[in-house]
Amino acid sequence: MTDAVAPKRAAGPWAAVWAQFRRHRGAMAALILLGLLAAFVFIGPLLWRIDPNFIEKNTAKMFKMRNLAPSLAHPLGTDQLGRDMLARMMFGGRISLAVGTVAMLVAIFIGTTVGVLAGYFRRLDNWLMRLTDLFLALPLLPLLLVMMFLFRDAIAGVLGPRLGTFLLIVLAIGVTSWMQAARVVRGEVLALKEREFVLAARSIGTPDRRIILRHILPNVLSPVLVAATLGIAAAIITESVLSFLGLGFPPDFPTWGRLLYDGIGDIRTSPERVVWPGLAISLTVLSVNYIGDGLRDALDPRIRGR
Amino acid sequence: MLDDAPQPLVQVRDLKMHFPIYAGLLRRRTGAVKAVDGVSFDIMAGETLGLVGESGCGKSTVGRALLRLYAPTAGTVVIDGEDVATLSPEALRKKRPTMQMVFQDPQASLNPRMTLAAIIGEPLDEHTGWNAEKKLARVYELMDQVGLNRAFAGRYPHEFSGGQRQRIGIARALALNPKFIVCDEPIAALDVSIQAQVVNLLEDLQERLGLTYLFISHDLSMVRHIADRVAVMYLGQIAELSPRDALYARPLHPYAQALLSAVPEADPAREATRRRIILQGDVPSPANPPLGCNFCTRCPKVFDRCRVEEPKLTEVEPGRFVACHLVTDNMTGGHRPAGAEAPEHKQQGEVT
Numbered sequence: 001m002t003d004a005v006a007p008k009r010a011a012g013p014w015a016a017v018w019a020q021f022r023r024h025r026g027a028m029a030a031l032i033l034l035g036l037l038a039a040f041v042f043i044g045p046l047l048w049r050i051d052p053n054f055i056e057k058n059t060a061k062m063f064k065m066r067n068l069a070p071s072l073a074h075p076l077g078t079d080q081l082g083r084d085m086l087a088r089m090m091f092g093g094r095i096s097l098a099v100g101t102v103a104m105l106v107a108i109f110i111g112t113t114v115g116v117l118a119g120y121f122r123r124l125d126n127w128l129m130r131l132t133d134l135f136l137a138l139p140l141l142p143l144l145l146v147m148m149f150l151f152r153d154a155i156a157g158v159l160g161p162r163l164g165t166f167l168l169i170v171l172a173i174g175v176t177s178w179m180q181a182a183r184v185v186r187g188e189v190l191a192l193k194e195r196e197f198v199l200a201a202r203s204i205g206t207p208d209r210r211i212i213l214r215h216i217l218p219n220v221l222s223p224v225l226v227a228a229t230l231g232i233a234a235a236i237i238t239e240s241v242l243s244f245l246g247l248g249f250p251p252d253f254p255t256w257g258r259l260l261y262d263g264i265g266d267i268r269t270s271p272e273r274v275v276w277p278g279l280a281i282s283l284t285v286l287s288v289n290y291i292g293d294g295l296r297d298a299l300d301p302r303i304r305g306r
Numbered sequence: 307m308l309d310d311a312p313q314p315l316v317q318v319r320d321l322k323m324h325f326p327i328y329a330g331l332l333r334r335r336t337g338a339v340k341a342v343d344g345v346s347f348d349i350m351a352g353e354t355l356g357l358v359g360e361s362g363c364g365k366s367t368v369g370r371a372l373l374r375l376y377a378p379t380a381g382t383v384v385i386d387g388e389d390v391a392t393l394s395p396e397a398l399r400k401k402r403p404t405m406q407m408v409f410q411d412p413q414a415s416l417n418p419r420m421t422l423a424a425i426i427g428e429p430l431d432e433h434t435g436w437n438a439e440k441k442l443a444r445v446y447e448l449m450d451q452v453g454l455n456r457a458f459a460g461r462y463p464h465e466f467s468g469g470q471r472q473r474i475g476i477a478r479a480l481a482l483n484p485k486f487i488v489c490d491e492p493i494a495a496l497d498v499s500i501q502a503q504v505v506n507l508l509e510d511l512q513e514r515l516g517l518t519y520l521f522i523s524h525d526l527s528m529v530r531h532i533a534d535r536v537a538v539m540y541l542g543q544i545a546e547l548s549p550r551d552a553l554y555a556r557p558l559h560p561y562a563q564a565l566l567s568a569v570p571e572a573d574p575a576r577e578a579t580r581r582r583i584i585l586q587g588d589v590p591s592p593a594n595p596p597l598g599c600n601f602c603t604r605c606p607k608v609f610d611r612c613r614v615e616e617p618k619l620t621e622v623e624p625g626r627f628v629a630c631h632l633v634t635d636n637m638t639g640g641h642r643p644a645g646a647e648a649p650e651h652k653q654q655g656e657v658t
Contacts, residue, residue: 195414195415196409196410196411196414196415197414197415197416197417199370199375199407199409199415200407200409200415200416200475200478201417201428202375203373203375203402203405203406203407204402204406204428204429204432204433204478204482205398205399205400205402205403205429205432205433206428206432207399210432214417214420214428215417218417218419219417219418219419299419300418300419301418301419301462301464302418302464
């Protein structure tokens, strides 16, 4: 008898999750698309070896290089300073994807922590939710600008300009975008903790931290995943806003958001310069969204069986 | 079963559970819902005490306060020699294995994201240092005990029927070899055909493992089947606590009489002569109970004293406790209101 059930257990819960995930067509397509995007930005620069910041020294030549239409030498054309758009898209994607992912993780971590604590511990609820309201009421853009303005040089001095700016941007975006997640999670936790299985765990004598980890967190997964997928998009956009205002990455440093803003001035003459970064951002967001959708279904045992 | 177990396993004294009401702009405390207001009873080892009453009378709250899922407002709950109501958190955690609970809604009481083995094994994770193999062996043993196929161990709760889920809940409650189990309406959410299965399972387990139950239910015929003694609750207080047969043959408290008159008879001839006592009005709010007897607003035999003085739960016959002026007066031969009949019946325990 024991032998008969052993293989089923050995397969493990993750095999079942993966099997269900593969059945979600949209999620699989999105996973492939996101894989292609990642390959484009991380492997692409190894094959397409043009320096994204290369500007022709000779002014006359540089002027000829500006705003070129797509050609074999420059498949996506060149920008207003004659830099190769394809190379800039690749390098920009690295930053944008990294900022989006890490900032989302920071925001989700803070939001889930605050939400779970506020929902679960009655004593903390009022304080934490007022803090959340406080953050929601703050004008975020000026706050971000002040944070960047005050800390950029200090952090850059310690960690170097690139890593320093990256860290600061990621933290700044994370710290200012966790509130929605916190509210949604708190609501879910408030409902969950009155469910009888939480009561049952307490009657067993499970301590609060393990009730949270074992019973609460797995059951708030769906709203967290939804918030996470939307968070990536918001983080990419916020980063581009910061860069546009001159307080993000240095001006010559390409990111998708920055390319988008740079291209807006020339949208009538060369619309493709806006279309490419915009498309890249949209595809990223879309695929992350679909992956989140598939993941949520795959992680829910009630849906998985069907 | 009563004879060989004279020692009470559970002693509840004057248990009170008040939930505060906050209102107004400043969230000031304006009152309290007296869900349980001074309840006392004993449960002998190996006995089943039935706890019946209508919805909202505080049955479930008693059960939960007994296991300190709610912190009681006042009173003591001595289970197996220790006062659960005042134990420190760490001592309480060590005490948890002796007392467990079976919940009403088997759907809600199982975490939908855990496998059956993980659910039944959770108490073992918390209270034993066993390795995975030993735990699994115990889980299989428990599944055998409640009649679940071992092959189901890797499945999730939504894959089971209501009756099977309730068995999972029972297996979880049994995992740590408890002495005392609170069954909080364990059959209310099940089909009638499944109810009998689950109740029989509970009886079997009691016989085999020597368990003590507090069986909370509003199903009077099921309580009659399983309980040794029955407590009738009304609005946070015990109206009558009597041995089962005596109570069903001759309820003493007017509320118990009304409640039991609602049980249908299986025999059509007797059903035709059954006289229902239909109570008028609604249950008063537990936030603002009446001054005297809690039942005085609806009692068909109410008289003046009921409205001013609260009756105490007193032993009126051996083993029978009633909180009613009418009955206690009867016993002492004191004042009796006109129209209230004095039931001159045989002694308890002579019922078919």
